[in-house]
Amino acid sequence: MPTVSMRKCTSYDKAGQAVIAAVKDLGGMERFISPGDSVLIKPNMLGAYNPDRHVTTHPSVVKAVAEMVLDCRGKPIIGDSPGLDPFPLVSRKTGIGEVGKALGVPVLPLIDSIPIRTKKGGKFRKIELSRLAVESDKIINIPKMKTHCQMTLTLGVKNLFGTVVAQRKAEWHYKVGLNRDVFASLLIEIWDHLRPCLTVMDGVWGMEGRGPSNGVGRLFGVISTSDDSLAMDQVLSPLMGVKEGDFPLLRAARSYGMAYNEIRTIGDSVESFSPKVDLPKSDSLRLLPPWMDRIGRDILSSRPEQDRERCVGCQKCVQVCRAGALTMKEGKVLSFDYGRCIRCYCCHEMCPVDAIKLHRGAILRVLDLLDRI
Known part of the structure; x- marks a missing residue:
């Protein structure tokens, strides 16, 4: 049974402590990382936005995760593939580059892609993902808690779309066209192939309204961790006011038989996290x-x-x-x-x-x- 931890956190000054507590709830970083493991830390680095825009993963959360990996003698690399902005600019503006510099951890663009073998019964014969993501021993996923005009929400599973390199993201949008459920199926198949060992949600501040980049910053006040990105999405989405049937990602997960009927929640009471979120208006x-x-x-x-x-x-x-x-x-x-x-x-x-x-x-x-x- 997958586990999701929820920890209250209303300030990035205390985000590191909240991350440590939430990871400890799952058994500590040593449960996930062994000495010598190559570890891709995958934050949300959508574009060249300052942390106070609440578009990208906050550097304090990335720093806390990277420090814990180093303490376990893992070999972390922080990486993502932004939409259009040059990676050095994204790295600098988001503050994540400074984290890498301070800790001696490489911060790299995901630029080299390789085809993956899709599972029998999947909808896509060929998917290309970042070589670094595919070949790393472990992946730690650090998404940002946001709404999304096309997919309603962008949480744990959606963040892994960043392992699709550069303009291939736009190409996938073009291939799937209007069908949100087909795109959600693509996201599920990417997640199912990569299966991050740990997901750490930056939900201290997130975004509501016309996300993922042009919405309004919103204090959600939570750091969440899970050993399963999909389980995290199943827990967080109803708290954000989205029913499973209205969330393309969870409809797709259910169609693949991957959605969970039982999820263990620990940490602070889930009932205390019930923000009324301004959701983007969906198409019909x-x-x-x-x-x-x-x-x-x-x-x-x-x-x-x-x-x-x-x-x-x-x-x-x-x-x-x-x-x-x-x-x-x-x-x-x-x-x-x-x-x-x-x-x-x-x-x-x-x-x-x-x-x-x-x-x-x-x-x-x-x-x-x-x-x-």
């Missing part, structure tokens, strides 16, 4: 069968639109769009080809100044009033 594509995706895209999904007053003309949205649905004209004017747009919202996710808004059409607004989605 599941109201239509897959063969009507084109109609669903046009009338039952939100459309990305430019906020010209905020836009700085960096063109990160254009660079990340694998569908070729975006071009920038003179005067920083974005042109959207909604016929090509697959509603992955990568443009929104990668925009550093929140200049891509998600406009809900008339039918979606009516359904909101009827409380149907």
